[in-house]
Amino acid sequence: MGIYKNTPEVEVRERRLHSTLFYNGDAQDLIDRSNRKELVCKRGYYGQCSDCSEGCAETQTLFIRDAAVVGHAPIGCSGGSSTQNIMARNVSVSRNGVLHSVKYISTNIQEKDTVYGAAEKLRGAILEADRRFSPKAIFIESSCASGIIGEDLESIASVTSDELGYPVIPVYCEGFKSRLWSTGFDSAYHALLRLVEPAREKKKDVVNVFGFNGSDTFSPLLSKLGLKTNYVAPLASVDDIKHISEAACNTQVCKTLSTYITAVMEEEYGVPEVNAPSPFGISWTDEWLREIAKLTGKEEIVEDVIESEHKRIAPEIERLKKLIAGKRVYVISGDSFCHNLGNILKDFDVKLIGFNALHHDAHPDKEGQKNTLEDLVRDNGNIQNVTVCNKQPYQLVKIIKRLNPDLVIVRHGQVSNAATRLGIPIIFEGDANYSCGYDGAVRMGKRIYEAIRTKKLVENISKHVEFPYTDWWMDEVEDPFVFEGK
Numbered sequence: 001m002g003i004y005k006n007t008p009e010v011e012v013r014e015r016r017l018h019s020t021l022f023y024n025g026d027a028q029d030l031i032d033r034s035n036r037k038e039l040v041c042k043r044g045y046y047g048q049c050s051d052c053s054e055g056c057a058e059t060q061t062l063f064i065r066d067a068a069v070v071g072h073a074p075i076g077c078s079g080g081s082s083t084q085n086i087m088a089r090n091v092s093v094s095r096n097g098v099l100h101s102v103k104y105i106s107t108n109i110q111e112k113d114t115v116y117g118a119a120e121k122l123r124g125a126i127l128e129a130d131r132r133f134s135p136k137a138i139f140i141e142s143s144c145a146s147g148i149i150g151e152d153l154e155s156i157a158s159v160t161s162d163e164l165g166y167p168v169i170p171v172y173c174e175g176f177k178s179r180l181w182s183t184g185f186d187s188a189y190h191a192l193l194r195l196v197e198p199a200r201e202k203k204k205d206v207v208n209v210f211g212f213n214g215s216d217t218f219s220p221l222l223s224k225l226g227l228k229t230n231y232v233a234p235l236a237s238v239d240d241i242k243h244i245s246e247a248a249c250n251t252q253v254c255k256t257l258s259t260y261i262t263a264v265m266e267e268e269y270g271v272p273e274v275n276a277p278s279p280f281g282i283s284w285t286d287e288w289l290r291e292i293a294k295l296t297g298k299e300e301i302v303e304d305v306i307e308s309e310h311k312r313i314a315p316e317i318e319r320l321k322k323l324i325a326g327k328r329v330y331v332i333s334g335d336s337f338c339h340n341l342g343n344i345l346k347d348f349d350v351k352l353i354g355f356n357a358l359h360h361d362a363h364p365d366k367e368g369q370k371n372t373l374e375d376l377v378r379d380n381g382n383i384q385n386v387t388v389c390n391k392q393p394y395q396l397v398k399i400i401k402r403l404n405p406d407l408v409i410v411r412h413g414q415v416s417n418a419a420t421r422l423g424i425p426i427i428f429e430g431d432a433n434y435s436c437g438y439d440g441a442v443r444m445g446k447r448i449y450e451a452i453r454t455k456k457l458v459e460n461i462s463k464h465v466e467f468p469y470t471d472w473w474m475d476e477v478e479d480p481f482v483f484e485g486k
């Protein structure tokens, strides 16, 4: 059976990928239990905070340059859009100097709309988005409220698309439908796939890079093989997305983000996925370049490129190693991105003492697709202290306190202060592209050195802050997952 189904919605991750939200053990055991399909996605006993599929969908839709987004939702669901706007403006300027601001309208669903319907409101918001932004496409994002009342987004999209003369596409990202907010990535990509057209020509030197809104670190790397980088979807145009089927191959910043679209692009359009882990750490960057070279006819030059890159960065790697080797680092991030960040550490003989993934996908979308947890164990040995917890500070604070690392690398701002409050320095990995490639590895080494030098400052901070937890929770309870599955 094919991966892509020509239906409005993509199946949620807990059914498609048998993803889980809770785990406590080690990396090899997690791999074994995933392979035996033993993991289940239990509902948490207590959730201190959460993200939602809608926010994950917006990491793609809000950053398409000439598209607008209509959130068919109560206004509270758009709470993250201003932060997304700050990111859009920062990254767009740093990437190519052309400022991008998000183009977003909320229908602001009210209680009475959930009784009498909100179709007219949605239609009005779509027309208002057209008037304000003159977009080339509009994405309608659903929400819990519009999902519960069963709003017929397909009909409204179809009628307004005919009127406006360009695509109006629903993105089904209701928060309540999936316990895994990463399902929102798949929802956004499923919607983007409705834009994609068959290739007019094949461009042998173009590589699609599926990723987040991040700085341009892939172009310098791929240009060494004479290849062009096509970032999808953040900061691409609607027209760029229509023609992604013309690229030579697809790669990604994070397998968790793009497992679905890369599998579908191969199945539906014959664009092969780069079968290597993402280029984080020297060994994975080598592997990634070799695989891309195979798919783009650059095999003759790739070994020279790798050799000269190794030579170029070797003095800096050695210098940094002397400063940071032996440090104990803990990583908190999304599933596959944990593995990316963890794999850089061995370049400096820094010890990965454990990591917490925000969820775990038991298997990929397509058989044979890379499993970065297996790659991490292959290259680094088994990793102890592996947990899966969806960003709950009350649990993470206990885990970090027990492990007492020299440094925490954390991808999500909401949990970074847990470490700081414990007097442990952090690196906040907000820009997902920043540490990729050979230069990214060097940057990470420098940042580890800079971060551990903040130890005295964060220890001072920790003396002046209190956690809102009882001594019973902090000191007496052994298992941070004691409530789960009960």
Ligand code: SF4
Pocket: 052, 053, 054, 073, 076, 077, 142, 143, 144, 145, 173, 174, 175, 176
């Ligand atoms: S869609 Fe649902 S879960 Fe997501 S922000 Fe809105 S109400 Fe919350």
